Amino acid sequence: MPSLISLSNQPAMRLATVPHYTERRRRQRSLRDFCRKLAREAVRSLYQELVLYPKPGLVSLVDNGSHDDMDASTFMRSLFSLRHYFVEIAEAGTRGAPFSELKQLGIKAEQRMLRATCGINTHRGAIFGLGMLCAALASCRAQGMTLSPQAVRATLLIQWGDALTAHTSPSPSTGDAGSNGLRVAAHHAVGGAREEGALGFPSVFDIALPQLQTTLDAGRDWQCAKVDALFALMAHVSDTNVYHRGGNAGASMVQARSRAFMADGGTGNINWQAQAEACHREFVRHRLSPGGAADLLAAACLMHAICVDNDFAVLKA
Numbered sequence: 001m002p003s004l005i006s007l008s009n010q011p012a013m014r015l016a017t018v019p020h021y022t023e024r025r026r027r028q029r030s031l032r033d034f035c036r037k038l039a040r041e042a043v044r045s046l047y048q049e050l051v052l053y054p055k056p057g058l059v060s061l062v063d064n065g066s067h068d069d070m071d072a073s074t075f076m077r078s079l080f081s082l083r084h085y086f087v088e089i090a091e092a093g094t095r096g097a098p099f100s101e102l103k104q105l106g107i108k109a110e111q112r113m114l115r116a117t118c119g120i121n122t123h124r125g126a127i128f129g130l131g132m133l134c135a136a137l138a139s140c141r142a143q144g145m146t147l148s149p150q151a152v153r154a155t156l157l158i159q160w161g162d163a164l165t166a167h168t169s170p171s172p173s174t175g176d177a178g179s180n181g182l183r184v185a186a187h188h189a190v191g192g193a194r195e196e197g198a199l200g201f202p203s204v205f206d207i208a209l210p211q212l213q214t215t216l217d218a219g220r221d222w223q224c225a226k227v228d229a230l231f232a233l234m235a236h237v238s239d240t241n242v243y244h245r246g247g248n249a250g251a252s253m254v255q256a257r258s259r260a261f262m263a264d265g266g267t268g269n270i271n272w273q274a275q276a277e278a279c280h281r282e283f284v285r286h287r288l289s290p291g292g293a294a295d296l297l298a299a300a301c302l303m304h305a306i307c308v309d310n311d312f313a314v315l316k317a
């Protein structure tokens with residue numbers, strides 16, 4: 001039996017017996033596992049959004065809402081195509097990668113999405129919102145910080161706030177071709193996803209996440225929580241998808257109908273299901289699709305899952 005000393009002369013053994021080396025390897029493995037877990041939660045949150053019904057104007061397992069060009073299977077192919085992206089952007093977050101690197105990962109993810117959907121834009125806003133949150137969550141974890149909503153939002157703004165602000169006024173040189181959101185921003189002075197990101201996703205942290213918790217604390221189920229959070233988002237968010245399809249009139253209708261639903265008690269109202277389905281039919285009649293609210297709901301579902309997993313109390317609405 002060779003002595004431990006002779007074995008320890010081997011390079012591999014020398015490293016392996018050095019405590020901080022094993023600690024570093026353990027920590028790296030733990031971070032990789034966390035990034036994979038984040039990615040699973042992000043994909044699961046996109047699925048949670050897809051299967052919600054009633055979801056006014058939007059695609060679900062029940063119908064295609066205001067869309068002729070996509071259905072639930074389009075979204076399923078799309079969310080599955082993003083499974084590696086969320087790992088990649090989380091790992092970039094652990095390194096504190098610059099926004100330019102996150103942006104390239106986002107663009108690659110959009111290309112994977114478009115290949116999976118034969119060119120249909122199913123999750124462009126979600127790639128941005130959930131991608132940035134995964135990067136911020138992973139950065140918090142790498143720094144040994146808590147994963148509280150406050151810490152995640154502060155980390156996102158500290159690490160990438162300036163770049164996200166610059167991202168609200170894109171220039172052709174940065175490869176920002178025209179988009180529906182940019183055209184809406186120019187025509188209606190509505191900031192959309194870019195402004196939401198630059199402000200640290202206030203609609204997720206200050207509206208949707210507290211609403212999820214308020215409905216759950218009232219004793220209602222997860223479907224009710226997601227419905228109330230979606231209506232709360234539609235009541236407040238300036239959704240460029242809605243402006244793009246329905247202009248100012250469409251945006252006013254979405255906000256007015258959503259505020260009325262919440263003022264009537266949301267899913268606490270005994271007739272909530274009939275009211276929500278009537279809203280769905282009205283939005284479909286007007287071809288309205290609050291896709292931005294749907295993306296933000298998925299982001300809130302991700303943050304809620306993290307809070308539950310880490311026993312963080314979510315502030316109520």
Ligand SMILES: CC(C)(COP(=O)(O)OP(=O)(O)OC[C@H]1O[C@@H](n2cnc3c(N)ncnc32)[C@H](O)[C@@H]1O)[C@@H](O)C(=O)NCCC(=O)NCCS
Pocket residue numbers: 102103104105106107123124125126127128129131132179180181182191192193194196237238239240241290291292293295296
């Ligand atoms: C910022 C994004 C969403 C582009 O926004 P823009 O308004 O220019 O584009 P577009 O109209 O195609 O997409 C907007 C999407 O955001 C969603 N959305 C609309 N309004 C809002 C809102 N108020 N809040 C959040 N999301 C919204 C919609 O569902 C829509 O799909 C993003 O896709 C982008 O910049 N992509 C390039 C790659 C990148 O920079 N990624 C960043 C790292 S992930």
Ligand SMILES: Nc1ncnc2c1ncn2[C@@H]1O[C@H](COP(=O)(O)OP(=O)(O)OP(=O)(O)O)[C@@H](O)[C@H]1O
Pocket residue numbers: 049050057058059060065067121122123124125126180241244245289290291292294295
């Ligand atoms: N369940 C959903 N149903 C429809 N849209 C959704 C859903 N979930 C998220 N979205 C968001 O809404 C966007 C799709 O809306 P929309 O089709 O209006 O956008 P667009 O492709 O930019 O515009 P258009 O299709 O009118 O040319 C998706 O990119 C996605 O970000």
